[in-house]
Amino acid sequence: MARVSPILAILPTSAGKSLLFQFPATLGLIGVTIVIEPLLSLLQDQLSRAKTLGISSAIFNARSPLDSARLVFTTLETFLGLDFRNYINRLRITQQLDWVIIDECHIILNRKESFRKNLGRLGEVVDLKTQLVLLTATLPPRYQASLLRGLFLDPNRTKIYRANTARPNIRYSIQVFRAKTDVFRIIQGELDLSESDQALIYTRTRDQARELSKVLGYSVYYSNRPNKEKILREFLEGKIQVLITTSSLSYGVDRPSIRIIIHLGLPYRLYDYAQETGRAGRDNKRSNAILLLPLDPPTKATSLGPHPTQEDIFEYDIIQRYISNTCRRAILDSYLDGLEEKSCKEEVIKCDFCSLEESKWYIPYIRLLLTISRSFRAF
Ligand SMILES: [Zn+2]
Numbered sequence: 001m002a003r004v005s006p007i008l009a010i011l012p013t014s015a016g017k018s019l020l021f022q023f024p025a026t027l028g029l030i031g032v033t034i035v036i037e038p039l040l041s042l043l044q045d046q047l048s049r050a051k052t053l054g055i056s057s058a059i060f061n062a063r064s065p066l067d068s069a070r071l072v073f074t075t076l077e078t079f080l081g082l083d084f085r086n087y088i089n090r091l092r093i094t095q096q097l098d099w100v101i102i103d104e105c106h107i108i109l110n111r112k113e114s115f116r117k118n119l120g121r122l123g124e125v126v127d128l129k130t131q132l133v134l135l136t137a138t139l140p141p142r143y144q145a146s147l148l149r150g151l152f153l154d155p156n157r158t159k160i161y162r163a164n165t166a167r168p169n170i171r172y173s174i175q176v177f178r179a180k181t182d183v184f185r186i187i188q189g190e191l192d193l194s195e196s197d198q199a200l201i202y203t204r205t206r207d208q209a210r211e212l213s214k215v216l217g218y219s220v221y222y223s224n225r226p227n228k229e230k231i232l233r234e235f236l237e238g239k240i241q242v243l244i245t246t247s248s249l250s251y252g253v254d255r256p257s258i259r260i261i262i263h264l265g266l267p268y269r270l271y272d273y274a275q276e277t278g279r280a281g282r283d284n285k286r287s288n289a290i291l292l293l294p295l296d297p298p299t300k301a302t303s304l305g306p307h308p309t310q311e312d313i314f315e316y317d318i319i320q321r322y323i324s325n326t327c328r329r330a331i332l333d334s335y336l337d338g339l340e341e342k343s344c345k346e347e348v349i350k351c352d353f354c355s356l357e358e359s360k361w362y363i364p365y366i367r368l369l370l371t372i373s374r375s376f377r378a379f
Helices: 019-027 040-052 082-093 105-109 113-125 141-150 180-190 206-216 228-236 270-277 300-304 310-322 328-337 352-378
Strands: 007-010 032-037 057-059 071-075 097-102 131-136 159-162 170-177 198-203 219-221 242-245 258-264 287-294
Touching: 007 141, 019 097, 019 131, 032 040, 040 057, 040 071, 082 097, 105 131, 105 141, 170 180, 170 328, 170 352, 180 206, 180 258, 180 287, 198 206, 206 219, 206 242, 219 228, 258 270, 270 310, 270 328, 300 310, 310 328, 328 352
Parallel strands: 007 131, 007 159, 032 071, 032 097, 057 071, 097 131, 170 287, 198 242, 198 258, 219 242, 258 287
Antiparallel strands: none
16 A cells, blocks of 8 residues: 655654654664754764664765664764765665654755755755655644645645644743843743753844843853863753753754743744744653743834845744733644633643733722722721
């Protein structure tokens, strides 16, 4: 029976996406599964997880034979190279190639052109004749078509599985500051971490990140920082508890112990905000996503610059809705999963807006008590 291909699966981070390819390999029922990861650090992470499960697995290396490996991990760049194509052809001739999986496929929506270009090439050069599975935890319905277009896949022939990607254990909240000193105070107040917890603080610019690092004394990461790989490695190993970073810390951060994510200033896109806050609470424990906003935010014109695209305007408007007087989760759920909700449900950790709304029940009661006490005094 012909297998459905391609498949696009949108699953939450805690749903065990990796099990999709680890499980069949554990049973030993299949041929070779190739998993394309966007980053080298993700490759090593996936490899050690597969090894822990006792799966015969390897990272592709043109110089080492891979004959026994059932799971073969590779980066996109290697996948597109001649050595890998020779390897794939060998597997196809011997009918051993079973699946090709593109993990974190949403990177095609990344604004860094090199990612887009390479993924576009993937669509051009691979005539797979095998099952292709695209996996992601963040794909707003709005961007689904552009992702498939970018990979040269026909939306009508792609089987799409979409699960709810909301994160019930994250408390979304917003705090407003007047001066820089408020920022330092709020951050220090929020970072009440136990020894094993970690936190990420995102800033809009490199200068902000450096200044914050200087004042608060935490490590800092940005794209052209010297030794940035070392800093990231130490954070991923748990040696750094709090890391201040720009949005250049994009992929490969999968630490279950991240308990707090703080954003200083309005994120450029809700898409980035959803992804970055999605790094909190991967162990399903209660976690916090806090957005710190200046009392006087930049105007629409300043934020968008001189030539905004339709996407820029959409993203700006939806961020404005997120920070307005409304349920944060309702905006995120509608944006990420196309759900229509008005407030946080019972089974999730309530956002700041819903918590406040909930607490308002006693306001009329307090008013009544005050009236009664005043009437007592009148006697
Ligand atoms: Zn809410």
